[in-house]
Amino acid sequence: MTANVQLGEVVATQQQVEILSGNEAIARGAWEAGVKVAAAYPGTPSTEILETLAEYKDVHCEWAPNEKVAMEVGLGAAMAGGRALVCMKHVGLNVAADPFFSASYVGVEGGLVVVSADDPGMHSSQDEQDNRNYAKFARVPVLEPSDSGEAKEFAVAAYELSEQFDTPVLLRTTTRVSHSKSIVRLGERIPRPRVTELKRNWSKYTMMPVNALARHPLIEKRVRDLAEYAENCPFNRVEMGDPRVGIITSGVIYTYAREAVPEASFLKLGMSYPLPRRLVEDFRSRVERLFVVEELDPFIEEQIRLMGVQVDGGKELNTLLGELDARLIAQSLAKVGVPGVNQELLRDVAPARTDLPARPPTFCPGCPHRGIFVVLKKLRLFVAGDIGCYTMGALPPFNSVHCSTCMGASISMAHGMVKVLEPPEGADKLDPRKKPVAIIGDSTFYHSGITSLMNVAYNRGNTLNIIVDNSTTAMTGGQDHPGTGKTLMGEPSTSVDLPALCRALGIKRVTTIDPYNLEEIERVLREELEADEPSVVISKAPCVLMYRIRRPVYQIDPEKCIGCKRCLQAGCVALNLYTDSVGDRKVEILADQCNGCGICAQLCKEKAIARPETAEEEASR
Amino acid sequence: MTNRPTVSVLLTGVGGQGVVLASYVLSHVAMAEGYEVKQSEVHGMSQRGGSVTSHFRFGDRVWSPLCTPGTVDLLLGFEALEALRYLHWLRPGGKLVYNTLRINPSPVSAGLATYPQDVDAQIKAACPTAVPVDAHALAVKAGTGKAANVALLGAVSLWLPFARETWEAVIAKAVPPKTVEVNLAAFRLGAENGTVALGQEEL
Numbered sequence: 001m002t003a004n005v006q007l008g009e010v011v012a013t014q015q016q017v018e019i020l021s022g023n024e025a026i027a028r029g030a031w032e033a034g035v036k037v038a039a040a041y042p043g044t045p046s047t048e049i050l051e052t053l054a055e056y057k058d059v060h061c062e063w064a065p066n067e068k069v070a071m072e073v074g075l076g077a078a079m080a081g082g083r084a085l086v087c088m089k090h091v092g093l094n095v096a097a098d099p100f101f102s103a104s105y106v107g108v109e110g111g112l113v114v115v116s117a118d119d120p121g122m123h124s125s126q127d128e129q130d131n132r133n134y135a136k137f138a139r140v141p142v143l144e145p146s147d148s149g150e151a152k153e154f155a156v157a158a159y160e161l162s163e164q165f166d167t168p169v170l171l172r173t174t175t176r177v178s179h180s181k182s183i184v185r186l187g188e189r190i191p192r193p194r195v196t197e198l199k200r201n202w203s204k205y206t207m208m209p210v211n212a213l214a215r216h217p218l219i220e221k222r223v224r225d226l227a228e229y230a231e232n233c234p235f236n237r238v239e240m241g242d243p244r245v246g247i248i249t250s251g252v253i254y255t256y257a258r259e260a261v262p263e264a265s266f267l268k269l270g271m272s273y274p275l276p277r278r279l280v281e282d283f284r285s286r287v288e289r290l291f292v293v294e295e296l297d298p299f300i301e302e303q304i305r306l307m308g309v310q311v312d313g314g315k316e317l318n319t320l321l322g323e324l325d326a327r328l329i330a331q332s333l334a335k336v337g338v339p340g341v342n343q344e345l346l347r348d349v350a351p352a353r354t355d356l357p358a359r360p361p362t363f364c365p366g367c368p369h370r371g372i373f374v375v376l377k378k379l380r381l382f383v384a385g386d387i388g389c390y391t392m393g394a395l396p397p398f399n400s401v402h403c404s405t406c407m408g409a410s411i412s413m414a415h416g417m418v419k420v421l422e423p424p425e426g427a428d429k430l431d432p433r434k435k436p437v438a439i440i441g442d443s444t445f446y447h448s449g450i451t452s453l454m455n456v457a458y459n460r461g462n463t464l465n466i467i468v469d470n471s472t473t474a475m476t477g478g479q480d481h482p483g484t485g486k487t488l489m490g491e492p493s494t495s496v497d498l499p500a501l502c503r504a505l506g507i508k509r510v511t512t513i514d515p516y517n518l519e520e521i522e523r524v525l526r527e528e529l530e531a532d533e534p535s536v537v538i539s540k541a542p543c544v545l546m547y548r549i550r551r552p553v554y555q556i557d558p559e560k561c562i563g564c565k566r567c568l569q570a571g572c573v574a575l576n577l578y579t580d581s582v583g584d585r586k587v588e589i590l591a592d593q594c595n596g597c598g599i600c601a602q603l604c605k606e607k608a609i610a611r612p613e614t615a616e617e618e619a620s621r
Numbered sequence: 622m623t624n625r626p627t628v629s630v631l632l633t634g635v636g637g638q639g640v641v642l643a644s645y646v647l648s649h650v651a652m653a654e655g656y657e658v659k660q661s662e663v664h665g666m667s668q669r670g671g672s673v674t675s676h677f678r679f680g681d682r683v684w685s686p687l688c689t690p691g692t693v694d695l696l697l698g699f700e701a702l703e704a705l706r707y708l709h710w711l712r713p714g715g716k717l718v719y720n721t722l723r724i725n726p727s728p729v730s731a732g733l734a735t736y737p738q739d740v741d742a743q744i745k746a747a748c749p750t751a752v753p754v755d756a757h758a759l760a761v762k763a764g765t766g767k768a769a770n771v772a773l774l775g776a777v778s779l780w781l782p783f784a785r786e787t788w789e790a791v792i793a794k795a796v797p798p799k800t801v802e803v804n805l806a807a808f809r810l811g812a813e814n815g816t817v818a819l820g821q822e823e824l
Contacts, residue, residue, distance in 0.1 A: 019648050019658065045663075123663045147659070147686070180661035180686035181648060255684040327689035349691035350709040356702065357734035359635065361669035362727035389669065397731040568732040573670055575730050592766075 016186040022177040025148040025184050026087075026115060027052035029155025033111070034192035035059055036082035039070035041447060042476035043089030044124035045178040046117035050087055051479075054488050058189070063479055063488045066407070066447040067092035071099040071114070078103075078112035078168075079205060081195040083159050087115040090131045091406065095448070097134070100168070104138040105215045106205050107166035110195075111159030115171045117178045120295050121323035124475075126387070126406065128322070130296035135170045135273040139219050141226050142170040142273045143235060144251035148182040154270060156187070157234065165222055165229070174295065176252045176323070227274035235270025238283055245338050246287025248280070248300060253324060257293050260330035263340045275303045284309050291317070291333065295324045312336075360395055365574045366551060366595025368515040368541035369468055372439070373398040374569060374599060375521045381437045381529075384417070386410035386449070388441035389475045390468050397571045401439070408448025410438035414463045415456045432529040439466045443473035443481045446496065450505065453536070457506025461534045464525065465507075468515070469498060470543040478546035502536045509535035516541065518602045544595055551596025552611055554589055560608030561586045567600035567609060575600060625656070627680035629688040633707045634699025635724050636673050639770030642795060643697070644675040646774060649791045650783045651679040659686035670727060672703055697777060699756075699770065700724050701740045708747050717748045718777050718815075720756040720769060752776070752815075759810040768800070768807035775811020785812070 020028060027049050030038065038061045040050040054061040064070035067088040074086035088096060093116050103112060116134070119125040135142035143158055145151040151173065158169040203211050230236060245264040249257045250272045258266070267283040269275070284290050289312040292301040301314035317332040318324055330345035363370050373393040376383055377400045385391050385401035386409060394401035403413060414436040423430045440449045445467050456463060473479040480486045485495035502510045509531055513524050521539075528535040542549065553574075556567075563585040568575055574593035580586050589600070589609070601609035630647065634640040641662060648660045662675040676688045690710045698704025698719030711717060721741065728734040737743060744751050754776045760768040771792060778788050789805055796804045 017652075019652055019660075175663060176661055176686060179663060180659060182659045182683075182686065183652065183657065252686070255686065259684040325687050325689050326685045327691070344692055344712075345689060347691045347712070352690075352709060353706060356706055357726050357728050357736065359670075359672040359703070359706075359726035360728075361636070361671035362730075364669060392669065396728060396733055565732050568730070571727060571731045573725055573727055573730045576725060577729075577732055 017183050018186060019181050020148045020152070020184045021048060021179055021181045022145065022148050022151040022173050023048040023117070023179070024052045025151035026155045026171065026173070027056075028184065028186065029152040030085045030113070031056045031059060032152070032187045032189055033156045033159040034083055034190040035085050035159075036110070036192065036195075037074065037077035038062070038085040038087070039064045039073040040087035041065065041067045041070055041092060042473050042479040043067075043092050043117070044476055045119055045173075045175045046087045046089045046092070046115060047476045047479065048178075049085075049115060049117075050488065053085070061488050063481060065482055067096035068099060071096035071103070074112055074114070075099055075103045075106075075108075075168075078108040078110045079106070080198055081109040081193075083110045083192060084112050085115070086112070087117070089125065090116055090118040090129050091125060091127065092116075093131055093134055095407065100134070101138045102207055103168045104140050105207055105212055105219060108162055108168065109199070110192075111162035112168040113155065113158045113162060113171050114168055115173065117173045117175070118296075119175050121175065123175055126404070128296060130299060131170070131172055132272055132299045133297065135172075136299075139223050140168050140170050141165070141271055142172050143270055144172050144272050145177055145270070146250075146252050146254045146268070147177065147180065148184050150270065151177060152184050154235065165226055167222055167226075172251075174252060180252070223274050227276060230271050230274060230276035231279050233271060233276075236276060236279060237268050237270075238279070239266040239268065240286065241265045242340055243286060244288045245340065246283060246290045247293055248283070248290065248304065249293045250300060251295070253293055253295050253329075256324060256326040256329050259326040260342055260345060261333060261338060261340050262342060264338075269300060272300050273303070275300070275307075277307055280304055280307060280309055289313070289338070291338070293318060293324075293329055296320065361392060362395070362571065362573060363389070363392060364545050364595070365572055365593050366544040366549065366597045368470055368539060368544070368597075369393065370570060370572065370597065371515045371518055371521055371599050372466065372468060372539055373400050373571075374603070375518060375525060376400040376437065376439075377569070378522070379433065379525060381433065381525075382417075382435075384410040384414040384436050384438045386438075386440040386444050387475075388444050390439055390441055393439070397569055407444055408440070408452050410440045411449050411452035411456060411463070411465050414438040414465070415452070415459070415461045418461060418463050435462065435464060435529060437464045437466060437525075439468060441474070442467060442469040442471065442483050442498070443479075446482050450501070453502065453507065454505045456534045462532065464528050464535050464537065466537045466539060467498065467502075468539045470541060470546075472543045472546045474543045474546060478543065498538055499536075502538075507534055507536050509533060510538070511535070512538045512540050514541070515539040516597055516599070518599065549595070553591050553594035553596055554598060554601055554609050554611050555591075556587055556589050557608045557610070558586055558588070560606050562606055562608075563587065564606070566605060567603045569603055570600045572600060625681045627678050627683050628695070629693045630677040630695045630697060631688045631693045631707060631710050632675040632677065632697045632699065633703040634673050635703060636670050638673070638699045639767070640673050640675050640699055643699075643770045643774055644677055646771075646788075646791050646795050647677050648679075649795070650787050651677075653787050653791065654783050656680060657683045659683045661686040672706065674707070695777065695780070697773065699773060701744070702726070702736065704751075705737070705740055705744050705747075708744065711748065716780070717744070717751040718773070719744065719751065719753060720773055721753045722755075722757045722769065754811070754814060756811065759814060760807045763807035763810050764803035765800070768804050771796070771804045772807040772811035772814075775808040775813075776815035778808070778812050779815055
């Protein structure tokens with residue numbers, strides 16, 4: 001139980017315990033289950049699963065360019081007979097839905113576990129969809145661990161379940177499972193048979209209609225078999241307490257509900273699809289009032305009501321929106337007269353302060369995206385944004401992202417917009433400044449922007465597409481991708497030639513710019529807007545955070561600063577507005593924050609901002 | 622083992638201040654002392670200079686990994702405004718220890734909002750027992766301002782029911798090898814400062 005246990009390098013014993021996050025625990029479980037191949041695309045709150053698993057050198061781990069590719073890599077590995085893990089955030093499963101549904105039809109040889117890390121409350125997401133619905137939709141079982149200990153145990157058991165029932169298994173976490181830490185008992189790695197050749201099973205694995213038609217009834221039978229298994233499976237358990245109150249719940253919500261009504265009776269469902277009818281009916285018969293407590297959708301509640309089982313309180317008590325916690329559950333149950341509610345959670349609390357300045361995330365000092373947004377704002381362009389750090393260009397003072405939906409959508413949506421736009425009455429040509437600009441990061445471009453750009457070229461589009469290439473997947477913490485020349489396992493690899501790729505897709509106008517030079521950015525954007533064909537402008541500079549870049553800091557000469565605040569358009573936390581000794585408002589640069597990008601200096605018309613010459617530079621004169 | 626109730630600690634600060642490392646230390650110290658621990662934080666958008674919270678709970682049996690408003694026993698603020706923002710999470714009689722450092726949120730840097738200059742007075746008014754600690758100065762005295770998070774841990778260490786040796790052993794493993802001495806020095810300076818400010822009262 002020490003912090004310096006090297007994962008995968010020790011002979012683990014049952015006594016060994018470690019504090020792990022849910023994500024680290026899933027990685028540990030996959031390793032213990034003998035997983036051979038793991039693939040993912042980074043996405044909060046799922047990212048650390050593969051980062052952790054990659055530290056175990058006996059598992060092949062890879063960042064796929066997107067979740068669909070990751071799912072297919074996992075399905076191929078499982079079809080070949082190896083155990084495979086595929087991880088993604090909730091919206092990633094939308095991207096991977098096509099192979100996910102097919103995986104349900106073809107089944108597996110080696111176990112296949114798909115992790116969906118959902119984000120109720122949208123801490124770092126564009127929606128809060130409840131991916132348990134995918135289990136029912138695709139007819140696969142879904143497991144919901146409530147803490148890290150269960151995350152590991154369920155991950156191991158999911159592989160047995162997958163192979164026993166010939167099905168992929170959805171392991172669904174939420175942010176509060178993935179990013180909460182609790183104590184986990186470590187086990188050993190289970191030896192798996194070596195795969196030396198591919199077996200052929202045409203009718204099972206080739207989903208032409210003739211074979212798929214034969215598979216469908218087997219899939220429906222599998223659901224019935226799984227429901228029967230659920231009656232006595234280790235994932236579902238009854239904890240009888242006060243018989244006046246019965247609560248059916250799952251996932252981390254179980255821990256909140258236990259805290260809200262400590263003495264109640266619980267049916268804790270570790271597997272929330274398919275449900276065990278007899279277990280539910282039996283629990284119903286043992287309690288006076290039955291409540292279903294779950295976050296987001298009434299997924300369990302609807303299944304139970306469809307069984308004809310009476311529910312005395314469900315989604316009408318707890319919101320469909322955002323996250324729950326112990327306090328919200330305690331309050332909702334107290335309102336309908338449930339006895340034994342934890343009184344501490346019912347205490348009146350002062351409302352949150354709404355008068356304090358908010359602290360939203362922002363571009364780091366030195367970030368190469370800053371200058372691009374300074375110019376986009378100046379030119380007053382309509383900007384179709386995408387998913388990444390640069391989405392923060394939507395926030396003040398830039399206010400320069402006007403739509404952002406899903407991965408890769410910037411380029412294709414801007415193309416759709418330009419096909420609608422017409423010149424005003426009497427004009428023969430659209431004002432170039434009215435054309436939409438798409439902005440997308442390198443990792444997002446490789447994820448799903450390539451096909452969009454190919455479409456722009458093929459369908460005779462006319463948009464300006466900016467690829468902000470910072471050589472990493474920055475927002476999720478700096479993961480490698482096909483453009484970085486390095487794999488998740490740390491091996492050197494190929495690196496996409498981005499300008500050549502854009503040309504190969506049919507874009508003739510491809511320009512690479514220095515994002516720290518405002519004059520250059522503006523000149524190139526103006527030129528490309530005037531063009532009567534689509535262009536790509538690549539902003540090429542590495543992420544200062546991930547590549548640990550430190551540049552000499554700038555200073556503001558208080559004698560020259562007139563307090564015009566032009567520099568504040570840089571939206572940089574290194575800039576500080578202050579009142580000097582004679583009461584004048586001026587701006588200073590906080591030396592411990594500044595990372596020397598020089599954007600504020602270029603904005604200053606008084607030439608008050610400069611980088612002091614270093615002793616070396618002076619000496620070289 | 623006596624029946625020890627769950628203790629809730631909420632850590633609040635700004636991305637990049639070492640809130641996550643401090644949470645790591647707290648949870649490992651509590652585990653080494655034989656408690657069940659749960660700890661929860663949010664990654665992602667919050668890393669880019671945004672507001673950061675970390676929930677830490679320990680006891681004989683801990684259910685939820687989350688603190689809730691009005692139930693926090695100890696609020697550990699790594700930055701003054703972020704301490705003020707979460708004051709309503711304290712239970713009646715709960716303790717607040719905070720770093721007096723001020724970091725501008727991005728709307729303030731952009732000239733679109735102002736930092737409340739009376740932040741310390743506002744904290745004092747709402748929580749008269751609040752303990753301000755100049756953790757940055759203590760860390761600088763120890764050798765580097767980067768150890769302010771560990772100095773702040775030192776300031777509350779005597780107030781939490783964990784042995785000093787356990788704290789120091791966990792810190793020594795948690796920080797980069799080259800910075801062990803400076804972090805331990807920051808922790809001890811924090812503890813000395815905390816002794817004066819907090820007294821040796823335990824939870």
